Amino acid sequence: MVTKRSVLVVDEMPETREVLRTVLQRRGVEIIEATEGDQGLRLAQQHRPDLIVLDLQVESACPQSTFDGFEHQSQTHHTPLVVLGNARRDRALLPGGEFVSKPYQYGTLIRKIEELLDQRVDSDVAVRHPRR
Structure with missing residues (x-):
């Protein structure tokens, strides 16, 4: 049985959430959406996504505290984390996660998401079926 992969998108921009939802759902990925950091943290606890996309410019959230x-x-x-933000300002603050600098092209972001989801699936298979 194949388990459906899921991605939590924490981004206040409806356009970003819509593009990611449309493209990734076509590829069989379940999308969970949040518009601000605290909501994203709650949804992550509830749904346990396979990957999280976090825009550091979400309203009403301290980027560092949300990331932490x-x-x-x-x-x-x-859980793999793709961080969207300003390369100069945000990369130094947040040493973990995959970083995608703004402005970005959706194709680049989607390729990064798919790459990390594929790595996650490969590692899950290796854990379930270790080589002897």
Whole structure:
């Protein structure tokens, strides 16, 4: 049985959420959406996504505390994180996760998401069926 992969998108921009939802759902990925950091943290605990996309410019959230929240939650500690932000300002603040600099092209972001989801599937298979 194949388990459906899921991605949590934390981004206040409806356009970004819509593009990712449309493209990734066509590829069999379930999309969970949040418009701000605290909501994203709650949804991550509830749904345990396979990957999280976090825009650091979400309203009403301190980027560092939201990022730290994902890093320190037991449910999301090992979940791959794609961080969208300003290369100069944000990359130095957030050493973990995959970083995609703004402005970005959706194709680049989608390829990064698919790459990380594929790695996650490969590692899950290796854990379930270790080589002897």
